[in-house]
Amino acid sequence: MFIGTAVIYVIVGMIGGIMMGAKQDFTLAPAHAHLNLIGWVSLALMGFYYNANPAKAASRLALIQFWVSTIGLWIMIPGLVLTLKGLPPGERIVILGSLITLIGMVLFAVSIFRPVPSTR
Numbered sequence: 001m002f003i004g005t006a007v008i009y010v011i012v013g014m015i016g017g018i019m020m021g022a023k024q025d026f027t028l029a030p031a032h033a034h035l036n037l038i039g040w041v042s043l044a045l046m047g048f049y050y051n052a053n054p055a056k057a058a059s060r061l062a063l064i065q066f067w068v069s070t071i072g073l074w075i076m077i078p079g080l081v082l083t084l085k086g087l088p089p090g091e092r093i094v095i096l097g098s099l100i101t102l103i104g105m106v107l108f109a110v111s112i113f114r115p116v117p118s119t120r
């Protein structure tokens with residue numbers, strides 16, 4: 001799920017990058033950067049971690065963490081786009097999305113550091 005969604009985000013991010021270059025309008029560059037770096041790089045890294053640690057991947061925490069990180073990104077990026085376009089509600093949305101994204105990363109840290117659930 002992590003890697004499958006991450007590759008979709010990077011395709012959308014790359015198309016956005018090409019469109020920015022074609023139009024020579026770089027207003028949305030930070031949204032492009034965050035979609036690629038959180039949506040692609042961070043989520044794919046999480047996916048590789050869970051692939052290497054199947055016991056952790058099978059836990060309920062991993063599923064919760066996936067959705068918290070995903071929902072955070074889905075709120076943060078549109079909020080960032082609105083903010084960069086100067087639309088005031090964007091700032092509140094980007095703050096909310098950022099905090100949810102942070103919670104997602106804290107849950108990932110918990111997932112890493114907590115003991116592996118026993119399979120016996």
Ligand code: HEM
Nearest residue numbers: 010014015017018020021026029030032033036037040041
């Ligand atoms: C087809 C692929 C891509 C294209 C065409 C593209 C295009 C662009 C363009 C036009 C800019 C704005 C440059 C400027 O402001 O002068 C940019 C910025 C950036 N891109 Fe990409 N990009 C691509 C893929 C990626 C990927 C895969 C990542 C990260 C994993 C990435 C990360 C960034 C970052 C960090 C910035 C700087 C944003 C800022 O200055 O606020 N890009 N890209």
